[in-house]
Amino acid sequence: MRKGALIRLLAVVLAAVSVSSCAVRTDQVARDPNTVRIAVNGWVGYEASAEVLAYILREEMGYEVQLMRVDEQPAWQALDQGVLDVIVENWGHEDLMELYGPEGKGTVVDGGPTGNEGVIGWYVPAYLVEEYPEIATMEGIKEYSELFRTAQTGDSGEFLAGAPGFVTQDQGMINAFDLDLEIVYAGSEASQITEVRRRYANEEPVLFYFYDPQWLQDELDLVKVEFPPYFEGCDDDLEDVPCDYPVYELNKIFRAGFVETGDPAYQFLDNWRWSNSNQNAVARMIADEGLDPSEAAEIWVEENPDVWRDWIPEGYEGR
Numbered sequence: 001m002r003k004g005a006l007i008r009l010l011a012v013v014l015a016a017v018s019v020s021s022c023a024v025r026t027d028q029v030a031r032d033p034n035t036v037r038i039a040v041n042g043w044v045g046y047e048a049s050a051e052v053l054a055y056i057l058r059e060e061m062g063y064e065v066q067l068m069r070v071d072e073q074p075a076w077q078a079l080d081q082g083v084l085d086v087i088v089e090n091w092g093h094e095d096l097m098e099l100y101g102p103e104g105k106g107t108v109v110d111g112g113p114t115g116n117e118g119v120i121g122w123y124v125p126a127y128l129v130e131e132y133p134e135i136a137t138m139e140g141i142k143e144y145s146e147l148f149r150t151a152q153t154g155d156s157g158e159f160l161a162g163a164p165g166f167v168t169q170d171q172g173m174i175n176a177f178d179l180d181l182e183i184v185y186a187g188s189e190a191s192q193i194t195e196v197r198r199r200y201a202n203e204e205p206v207l208f209y210f211y212d213p214q215w216l217q218d219e220l221d222l223v224k225v226e227f228p229p230y231f232e233g234c235d236d237d238l239e240d241v242p243c244d245y246p247v248y249e250l251n252k253i254f255r256a257g258f259v260e261t262g263d264p265a266y267q268f269l270d271n272w273r274w275s276n277s278n279q280n281a282v283a284r285m286i287a288d289e290g291l292d293p294s295e296a297a298e299i300w301v302e303e304n305p306d307v308w309r310d311w312i313p314e315g316y317e318g319r
Helices: 003-023 044-059 072-080 094-100 126-131 138-143 170-176 189-201 256-261 264-271 276-287 293-303 305-311
Strands: 035-040 064-069 086-090 108-125 157-161 181-185 208-212 222-224 247-255
Touching: 035 044, 035 072, 044 064, 044 086, 044 264, 044 276, 044 293, 044 305, 072 086, 072 094, 072 108, 072 247, 086 108, 094 108, 108 126, 108 256, 108 264, 108 276, 126 222, 157 170, 157 189, 170 181, 189 208, 247 256, 247 264, 256 264, 264 305, 276 293, 293 305
Parallel strands: 035 064, 035 086, 157 181, 157 208
Antiparallel strands: 086 247, 108 208, 108 222, 108 247
C-alpha cells in the first residue's frame, strides 16, 4: 500500500474511533456478561463480604467472578473506566461520588446500604480506662498523652494508625484539639491488629485508629474515645477537624453500565444485605482462624441459607 493511502486509512480509522468513543461512556466498555468483577479493598471485613458474594455467584448462580484487590480511590477509577462492576463496602467518599456519580461523569451509581453500620474512631483498651477514667475523653487524651510515648515518637505520644490509604481525619483532629501526638502507620490492618494484640496482652498503653464492623471488637475489651460529635461541614478542612468521625451507613457502589443491564448478578448484589455480626463471623475465620477466604465463605453460606436465599432473584436460571 502506498504511504499516502495508508495515511488516509489511518485517519479514517482514528476518526471512527473518536466518534464512537464520544458516544459511549467509559463505564460501558464491553464485558463478558457471565463474569462479575468485584473490588476487594484492604481490610478483612470487606474481604469477608466479597468472598461470600463471590461464592454464591459462582456456586449458586453459575457466574465467573473476578476478585480484584485495589485501594479505595483507584476502585472508583476502575468503575469509571469499566474495569470493575461493584465496590461492596464504601465508607463515605462524597467527593468521589460527586466526581463519578449522576451529577458528575455519570459512570457510577449508589447501590444502597449493605446492612452494615460503620463506626470509625479512636480506641484505647478498657484496662487503661480503669486506671485513668478520663482517658476515654479528648480532654483525657490531652492530659495523659505522655502515656503513649514510644522510642519512635520521642516526646510526643503515638497514635497508631492502620494503612495510609484508609479514610482518616486524624491529623485534623490532632491539630484542632492541640494534641501532642504523632501518627505512626502500622502499614496494614493485619499489622496494626498484631501490634494492638501484643500491647493488649502486656497491658501496655495504646491509642489507635479503629472501626466497626471488625471482628477484633468481639475479642478485645476496647473503649471508643469521646470527641465532640460530628456535625455537617466539620470535616471540610482535613487539616482542622474539631469533631469526631460521622457514623457511616455503609453502601455499595455500582458501575452505571452494570446497573443498566438489569442482569441477575446485579439484582443479586442489589438485594444483598447483612449485619455486622455476619461480616465479623466470616472475617474472624479468615484473620483469626487462618482459613482460606473462600473456605470461610463456604462455611458461612452452608450454615446460613436463611440469610442469603432471598438475595437470589427469581428467574435467574434463564439469564
